[in-house]
Amino acid sequence: MNKIYDVIIAGAGSSGAVAAISAARNGASVLLIDKNGYPGGMNTAGMVCPIMTFHAGDRQIIKGIPQEIIDVLIERGASLGHVPDPIGVVSSITPIEPEILKLVYFEMLAKLPNITVLFHTFICDTVVENGVVKSIQVVSKSGLASYQGKTFIDATGDGDVASFCKADFHMGRSSDGFSQPMTLMFQVGGVDIKKVIAYVKSNPEQFILNKDCDIDKYLAVSGFFDIVNTARINGDLTIPRDRVLFFQGMHPGTIVVNMTRITKLRGTNAKELTTAEFNSHNQISEIMLFFRKYLPGFANCHLLSAADTIGVRESRRICGDYTLTIDDVVNGVCFEDSIAMCAFPIDIHDPIGNDLNWVRKSRTCCYDIPYRVMMPKKLKNLLVTGRCISATHEAMASSRISATAMAIGQAAGLAAALESRDICDFRQTDVKVLQDKLIKQGAVVGKAWLD
Structure with missing residues (x-):
C-alpha cells in the first residue's frame, strides 16, 4: 500500500x-x-x-x-x-x-x-x-x-x-494582464570597488542613496542614470532598463547584477520561458560590453556566472x-x-x-x-x-x-x-x-x- x-x-x-x-x-x-x-x-x-x-x-x-x-x-x-540598505529601499538587506x-x-x-x-x-x-x-x-x-x-x-x-x-x-x-518582467541575475568579478565608490561619492545626484549608510563598508548601486542615457543614445545599451542596479558580492571585486529585463512573457509558459532565457543571456553580453566601456571601475571586469534559471517576479x-x-x-x-x-515597499518593475x-x-x-x-x-x-x-x-x-x-x-x-x-x-x-x-x-x- x-x-x-x-x-x-x-x-x-x-x-x-x-x-x-x-x-x-x-x-x-x-x-x-x-x-x-x-x-x-x-x-x-x-x-x-x-x-x-x-x-x-x-x-x-x-x-x-x-x-x-x-x-x-x-x-x-x-x-x-x-x-x-545603501540604496534606502528597505531598512536592512542581508548579503x-x-x-x-x-x-x-x-x-x-x-x-x-x-x-x-x-x-x-x-x-x-x-x-x-x-x-x-x-x-x-x-x-x-x-x-x-x-x-x-x-x-x-x-x-x-x-x-x-x-x-x-x-x-x-x-x-x-x-x-x-501583463506581469512584472523577468530578470536573469548574474555575478561579475574584477570590479574595482574603490573606483566605483569614489565615483558615487563625487556624483551623488546620479544615484539613489541612503545618506545614513557608509558605502565604504558595503556598496549597492541604483543609478548611473546619465551614463545609461548616454549609452542608450549611442546605441550601446538597448535593454529596457533606466539604471544600473547591483550589489556588492561576498568576495573581493565581485558584484551581483540585477539588470536584465524580459517583458511581456509569461513565467508559466515553457516556450516563453525558453525565449526569456535566450533573450536574457543575450542581454548579459550587451551589459558586460556596456560595463567595460562606460562604467568607472569596470574596465577589467569579467562574467563569473549567470543564474541557473531566470527569475520570475x-x-x-x-x-x-x-x-x-x-x-x-x-x-x-x-x-x-x-x-x-x-x-x-510596493516595488513595481514596469511590465512593458x-x-x-x-x-x-x-x-x-x-x-x-x-x-x-x-x-x-x-x-x-x-x-x-x-x-x-x-x-x-x-x-x-x-x-x-x-x-x-x-x-x-x-x-x-x-x-x-x-x-x-x-x-x-x-x-x-x-x-x-x-x-x-x-x-x-x-x-x-x-x-x-x-x-
Missing part, C-alpha cells in the same frame, strides 16, 4: 524548504518535491540576493527558521548578516553566498528523518474530490508517479498545484479567502489572523517599459500577512505559500520578497503539521494556537506581537 504523507510540499524554494523544515520539526511526515537538483529556489537557482528584508526600522520582523538559516551562513562566512546557502539547506533537510525529498521532479496533475486534494502526480526521469497526502502546500511560486486543482487565480495587472496569484491589497500594504494593516510580516517605481510611506512601514491569503477558495487541505499567495498585482509587488516568503513558509509548514493530525481542513485551524506555537518557535506573527 502506498504511503500517505502528512504533508506534501511542491517547491523547495525559500518558502517551501522552510515549510518542510517547520512541518517536520512539528512531527509531520513530509514529502518535498522540486524541479531543481537542490533546494533554495530563487535564492540559489536564481541567484536572488541580498535577501530582503528582516527589519522595519530598528525592529526585526522576521525571525524563527529564516533567522536560524542566516545565523548558520554568518558562522560560515557566507553572509554579512543584516546590514543597512549571502548562494552556493553556501544550498549546502545549509541540504544539511538542515538531511537532519530530519521524517522528510523525504524528490529533486528533478515536476508536478503534472492532481486528484481532487469534493474540495479535498487526495494526491499529486509527478513526472521525472523515472516516469510518472502518484503520491498521497493528508495536507498539501503549493510552494512552486507559480501556483502550479493550485492550478492543477482548478483553483481560480489572477495573472498580471488588471489593465492589460510574478505569475499566478491565487484567489484566496482574503486578498491582500495596496491599501493593506501602504497603510500597514494589522490582521487578527496574521502569521508573518513584510516591510518591503523601463521604469522601476516604489510606493511606500517610509522605510519603517510594515504590515501583517493574514493566514487567509494562503487558502485557495473551494479547496480544504491545500495552502499556497510564497509569491503566489492571494494578493493584487500591486500588493504582490511587496509581499513576494524572500524573507517574507520564508516566514510564510514556516507558518504554512506548522499549520499543515497541525491539520494533518485532525480533520485536514485549513479553514478549521485554530489560528490562535498556530500563532502561539509560531511565537514559541521564535517567529514573529504580526505587528501586535512586536517587542
Whole structure:
C-alpha cells in the first residue's frame, strides 16, 4: 500500500524548504518535491540576493527558521548578516553566498528523518474530490508517479498545484494582464570597488542613496542614470532598463547584477520561458560590453556566472479567502489572523517599459500577512505559500520578497503539521494556537506581537 504523507510540499524554494523544515520539526511526515537538483529556489537557482528584508526600522520582523538559516551562513562566512540598505529601499538587506546557502539547506533537510525529498521532479496533475486534494502526480526521469497526502502546500511560486486543482487565480495587472518582467541575475568579478565608490561619492545626484549608510563598508548601486542615457543614445545599451542596479558580492571585486529585463512573457509558459532565457543571456553580453566601456571601475571586469534559471517576479496569484491589497500594504494593516510580516515597499518593475517605481510611506512601514491569503477558495487541505499567495498585482509587488516568503513558509509548514493530525481542513485551524506555537518557535506573527 502506498504511503500517505502528512504533508506534501511542491517547491523547495525559500518558502517551501522552510515549510518542510517547520512541518517536520512539528512531527509531520513530509514529502518535498522540486524541479531543481537542490533546494533554495530563487535564492540559489536564481541567484536572488541580498535577501530582503528582516527589519522595519530598528525592529526585526522576521525571525524563527529564516533567522536560524542566516545565523548558520554568518558562522560560515557566507553572509554579512543584516546590514543597512545603501540604496534606502528597505531598512536592512542581508548579503549571502548562494552556493553556501544550498549546502545549509541540504544539511538542515538531511537532519530530519521524517522528510523525504524528490529533486528533478515536476508536478503534472492532481486528484481532487469534493474540495479535498487526495494526491499529486509527478513526472521525472523515472516516469510518472502518484503520491498521497493528508495536507498539501503549493510552494512552486507559480501556483502550479493550485492550478492543477482548478483553483481560480489572477495573472498580471488588471489593465492589460501583463506581469512584472523577468530578470536573469548574474555575478561579475574584477570590479574595482574603490573606483566605483569614489565615483558615487563625487556624483551623488546620479544615484539613489541612503545618506545614513557608509558605502565604504558595503556598496549597492541604483543609478548611473546619465551614463545609461548616454549609452542608450549611442546605441550601446538597448535593454529596457533606466539604471544600473547591483550589489556588492561576498568576495573581493565581485558584484551581483540585477539588470536584465524580459517583458511581456509569461513565467508559466515553457516556450516563453525558453525565449526569456535566450533573450536574457543575450542581454548579459550587451551589459558586460556596456560595463567595460562606460562604467568607472569596470574596465577589467569579467562574467563569473549567470543564474541557473531566470527569475520570475510574478505569475499566478491565487484567489484566496482574503486578498491582500495596496491599501493593506501602504497603510500597514494589522490582521487578527496574521502569521508573518513584510516591510518591503510596493516595488513595481514596469511590465512593458523601463521604469522601476516604489510606493511606500517610509522605510519603517510594515504590515501583517493574514493566514487567509494562503487558502485557495473551494479547496480544504491545500495552502499556497510564497509569491503566489492571494494578493493584487500591486500588493504582490511587496509581499513576494524572500524573507517574507520564508516566514510564510514556516507558518504554512506548522499549520499543515497541525491539520494533518485532525480533520485536514485549513479553514478549521485554530489560528490562535498556530500563532502561539509560531511565537514559541521564535517567529514573529504580526505587528501586535512586536517587542
